[in-house]
Amino acid sequence: MSLTKKIGDARLTYDGCDYNIPVLEGTEGERALDIQSLRKNTGLVTFDPGMVNTGVGESNITFVDGNKGILRYRGYDIEDLAEHCSFLEVAYLLVHGFLPTPSEYNAFSTQMNLHSMLHENMRNFFALYPDHAHPMAILSAMVVSLSTFYPELETEMTEAIDITVARLLSKLRTIAAFSYKKYMGHPIVYPRSDLRYCENFLNMMFRTPVNDYVPDPVVTRALNQLLILHADHEQNCSTSVVRAVGSSRANLYASISAGVCALWGPLHGGANQKVLEVLEDAIKTGTSPKALVERAKDKSSNFRLFGFGHRVYKTYDPRARVASKICKQVISHASGKDDPLLDYAQELEATAMADSYFQDRHLYPNVDFYTGLAYRAMGIPVNMFTVMFAIGRLPGWIAQWLEQRDDEIQRIVRPRQVYVGPESRTVAETISQKPYKE
Numbered sequence: 001m002s003l004t005k006k007i008g009d010a011r012l013t014y015d016g017c018d019y020n021i022p023v024l025e026g027t028e029g030e031r032a033l034d035i036q037s038l039r040k041n042t043g044l045v046t047f048d049p050g051m052v053n054t055g056v057g058e059s060n061i062t063f064v065d066g067n068k069g070i071l072r073y074r075g076y077d078i079e080d081l082a083e084h085c086s087f088l089e090v091a092y093l094l095v096h097g098f099l100p101t102p103s104e105y106n107a108f109s110t111q112m113n114l115h116s117m118l119h120e121n122m123r124n125f126f127a128l129y130p131d132h133a134h135p136m137a138i139l140s141a142m143v144v145s146l147s148t149f150y151p152e153l154e155t156e157m158t159e160a161i162d163i164t165v166a167r168l169l170s171k172l173r174t175i176a177a178f179s180y181k182k183y184m185g186h187p188i189v190y191p192r193s194d195l196r197y198c199e200n201f202l203n204m205m206f207r208t209p210v211n212d213y214v215p216d217p218v219v220t221r222a223l224n225q226l227l228i229l230h231a232d233h234e235q236n237c238s239t240s241v242v243r244a245v246g247s248s249r250a251n252l253y254a255s256i257s258a259g260v261c262a263l264w265g266p267l268h269g270g271a272n273q274k275v276l277e278v279l280e281d282a283i284k285t286g287t288s289p290k291a292l293v294e295r296a297k298d299k300s301s302n303f304r305l306f307g308f309g310h311r312v313y314k315t316y317d318p319r320a321r322v323a324s325k326i327c328k329q330v331i332s333h334a335s336g337k338d339d340p341l342l343d344y345a346q347e348l349e350a351t352a353m354a355d356s357y358f359q360d361r362h363l364y365p366n367v368d369f370y371t372g373l374a375y376r377a378m379g380i381p382v383n384m385f386t387v388m389f390a391i392g393r394l395p396g397w398i399a400q401w402l403e404q405r406d407d408e409i410q411r412i413v414r415p416r417q418v419y420v421g422p423e424s425r426t427v428a429e430t431i432s433q434k435p436y437k438e
Contacts, residue, residue: 003058004032014042028063045416052311056240057410061094061399062232066312071319073232074098082322087227088112088197091395094232095165095402109196111166116191116200118174119149126182135387136264138179139172144257146171164252165398172394173197176387177204183383198223201391206379218333219378222326226374229319229367230389232396234312238262238269239393239400244413246401259397260390266306269389272372273382274306279341279348279373289348297357307369308352309361319367327374334377342373 004024010033012019019041022034032055039045048054063072071078074093081090085099092100092108100108125145129138150167174191181188181204189204199215202223207213233239242259246252263269282292296305310317331339349365352358375385404410 003060006034007031012042014044017042026058028065039416045418047418051240051415056235056243056413057404057407059234059400059403060097061403062234062396064234064312066310066314069313069315069318071233078229078318079322082225082228085228086197087224087231087392090228090231091169094395094399108166111163112170112197113191113193115163115167115170116174118171118178122149123178123188126178126188129182131185132183133179135176135179135183135384136260136390138182139175139387139390140257140260140264142175142179143168143172143260144253147251147253161252161402165402168252168256168398169394173201173391174204176384176391177201179387180205180381180384183381196220198227216333219330222330222374222378225322225326226371226388227392229322229371230392232393232399236268237265239397242397243400243404246404247410247413252398252401255401256394256397259393263390263393264386269386269393271306271366271368272375272389273385274304275368276341276372276376276382276385278306279344282348283340283344289344289351292348293351293355293358297355305352308358308365309363310366313364313366314362316364317366320365320369323367323370323374324365327370327377330374330377339373339377341376345369345373 004026006022007025008023009020010023012021019038021038024032024034026032035046046054061074063075064070073081073090074097076093076099081093085093088109089099089105092105122142122145125142126138146167150164170191178188186208189207191200191204195203195215198220202215202220203213235243238259241262242255245255245258266274278292281287282289287295292305295301295303296308327342331342349369352363352365357363371389372382372385375388376382380388
């Protein structure tokens with residue numbers, strides 16, 4: 001049953017006929033043309049490369065207003081959640097629809113501990129990956145492999161779904177930490193029952209036989225906040241992939257694994273890594289922020305200034321404001337002094353924001369501009385940046401998959417196209433035109 005309300009009709013005139021197209025409105029005033037019957041009535045499909053203006057369904061999870069710089073999960077502003085909640089509380093909110101009570105949170109946290117271990121046979125997988133295998137490749141493969149160890153998800157039982165959700169949320173951080181240890185050639189560190197979600201992850205990452213690591217409260221809080229910033233973002237590339245795969249009734253593990261692969265791309269989750277690489281190269285080569293901005297404006301150059309501009313936001317990304325504060329706090333705490341990369345980044349931001357080219361095109365800093373710097377200050381290596389994004393985005397993916405599964409009006413995702421290939425022809429005609437030799 002659709003929850004949007006019809007507020008009127010739009011009229012389409014085509015080939016001498018008039019067609020009424022329902023106009024729908026969501027709870028935040030967003031309006032959409034209901035074109036479900038367009039092809040049936042007119043023979044037309046819409047042409048929308050990248051589906052940038054296509055609403056693929058209803059959702060009550062995340063609201064984004066790109067013109068006003070608003071991001072809300074289940075009605076809560078992102079700044080409010082990052083300031084007052086832990087990542088696990090926000091994960092509960094996204095999956096269940098409401099913030100947990102203390103007893104609900106304790107039960108959820110207990111589930112995280114119960115399901116934090118990996119099946120011992122899965123350790124063999126890590127051993128067989130090539131040295132220096134990229135952590136994102138390992139993450140995707142290990143997530144889909146979970147379905148072979150825990151096949152009970154194939155049932156429709158609510159209890160099985162709840163356990164699977166807890167299992168995924170808990171095990172993904174373990175898989176991520178194990179993949180880092182594999183990359184480093186260090187012995188694996190198991191999760192501990194006395195540590196909270198982010199503390200456990202940091203401990204599995206950085207504890208070694210010669211380093212009695214103790215999670216830093218400042219770093220732990222920063223990690224909680226960074227993961228919250230990434231927890232969901234409406235119908236982005238990876239989330240759309242999760243929903244598309246899930247629409248075929250593929251299980252949650254398969255759908256999340258596909259989302260991990262989509263996130264890997266440099267135009268999506270890999271962008272914060274690209275930001276750091278650009279900043280480091282600029283400092284190494286002595287390129288000034290002004291020169292970098294001019295290079296980005298040069299149409300004859302293929303250079304891309306990652307970290308600026310966003311498909312949705314036409315103003316400052318609200319996540320970038322929070323990430324900027326986190327970055328400064330972590331760097332100051334870690335070193336007690338300024339960081340040349342942060343100094344350069346801030347000067348670059350000021351230079352870009354004062355440039356009419358960036359102003360006219362609404363190219364403001366996005367969430368990727370500062371998150372890489374923050375992760376670097378926390379000791380997380382560059383090739384783990386996208387993995388961190390995946391850990392944060394997981395509760396959003398799960399919530400979106402569950403919403404799609406339970407939505408009565410949803411069908412298998414099957415976009416159409418405008419065909420531009422050869423017209424009808426036959427093999428006989430093609431052969432007759434060529435001098436074939438035996």
